[in-house]
Amino acid sequence: MSWGKVLQREFYNRDPITVAKELLGKVLVRETPEGVTAGVVVETEAYLAQGDPANHAFRGMTSRNKSMFGPPGHAYVYRIHQVCCLNVVTEPEGVPSAVLIRALMPIEGIEMMRERLGRFDSLPTTGPGKLCKAMAIDLSLDGWDLTLGEQLWVVEGNEPVEFAESDIAVTTRIGVTAAKDLPLRFFLKRQPFVNFVSHRGDRRR
DNA sequence: ACGGGGATCGGCT
DNA sequence: GCCGATCCCCGTA
Numbered sequence: 001m002s003w004g005k006v007l008q009r010e011f012y013n014r015d016p017i018t019v020a021k022e023l024l025g026k027v028l029v030r031e032t033p034e035g036v037t038a039g040v041v042v043e044t045e046a047y048l049a050q051g052d053p054a055n056h057a058f059r060g061m062t063s064r065n066k067s068m069f070g071p072p073g074h075a076y077v078y079r080i081h082q083v084c085c086l087n088v089v090t091e092p093e094g095v096p097s098a099v100l101i102r103a104l105m106p107i108e109g110i111e112m113m114r115e116r117l118g119r120f121d122s123l124p125t126t127g128p129g130k131l132c133k134a135m136a137i138d139l140s141l142d143g144w145d146l147t148l149g150e151q152l153w154v155v156e157g158n159e160p161v162e163f164a165e166s167d168i169a170v171t172t173r174i175g176v177t178a179a180k181d182l183p184l185r186f187f188l189k190r191q192p193f194v195n196f197v198s199h200r201g202d203r204r205r
Numbered sequence: 206a207c208g209g210g211g212a213t214c215g216g217c218t
Numbered sequence: 219g220c221c222g223a224t225c226c227c228c229g230t231a
Contacts, residue, residue: 045223054223056216064216081224082213100223129224139215175223 003029003038005156006149012072016046016090016097020186021168023088027157028104030135031150037112037135039104039125040161041154043187043194045173047087049097053178057096067143068096075152077142083129086137088146088154102128102174102185105193107160126193163188 007026012019021044029038047055056065056078067076068089076087076098087098104125106113113124113134125131132138137152146153173185187194 047223056223059217062217078223079215080222083224085223087223102223127224173223177222 003027003155004158006147007073007154007156008147009071009073012088012090012146013092014072014090016048016099017184019088019090020044020046020099020184023099023101023154024168024186024188025157025161025163027107027155027160028101028135028152029108029155030137030152032136034136035109035112037106037109039106039108039131039135039193040157041101041103042105042161042191043101043103043185045100045102045186046184047098047100048182048184049091049095052182052184054173054176054180054182055096055098058178061096065096068098069094070143073145073147075141075144075146077132077137077139077144079139081129084132084138085128086132086141100128101131103187103194104131105161105191123193161188161191 023041023044026041027038057068061069064078071093072089074089076089077084086101089098091097106125114120116134117124124134141152144152167189169187169189170183171185172180
């Protein structure tokens with residue numbers, strides 16, 4: 001009932017750029033008493049422990065970002081502008097780095113996602129805030145251990161979307177004001193569920 | 206198609 | 219007090 005091999009600690013215990021790229025094509029699963037929602041990860045961003053002023057942990061540990069300082073493979077969920085965003089924590093405990101999940105291709109529970117959004121949306125998981133609302137991911141999941149295979153986790157998924165290394169696009173990150181020139185956003189080309197905002201470096205669909 | 210603005214909240218200075 | 223790792227709506231075209 002865990003939808004295949006649950007990604008374990010070693011997967012996350014690497015640098016955030018590697019994890020951000022390898023997360024593409026994996027499946028994020030969310031289970032609540034209401035049911036299961038799941039989607040293929042198609043867009044991510046890396047936030048580095050060193051030299052990255054856009055990282056919430058750039059100026060040290062606070063009550064908000066403490067999950068990033070914990071062991072890899074846990075969630076870092078924070079709130080911004082009325083919505084939550086989901087990150088996975090990378091690298092060893094004490095090294096504050098993470099990968100932001102920005103978009104999914106839904107493969108399970110798309111109707112439930114739309115109910116949670118409160119409207120019909122043909123793309124209910126484009127954007128980090130929207131996908132959290134669609135999957136009922138909130139601050140109570142901050143620090144959650146993603147390797148347990150309960151409530152919130154990531155599976156190998158047996159490659160539900162086929163792509164090659166050359167299908168991965170790399171651009172600067174969306175919405176950040178600091179370190180806006182670092183090429184740390186990764187997404188699958190020709191994937192309609194990738195966040196559709198006009199952004200330097202994006203390709204027309 | 207694109208851009209501007211407002212909503213409204215927790216975390217930090 | 220201020221300011222976002224956002225989203226949606228509503229102008230203009």
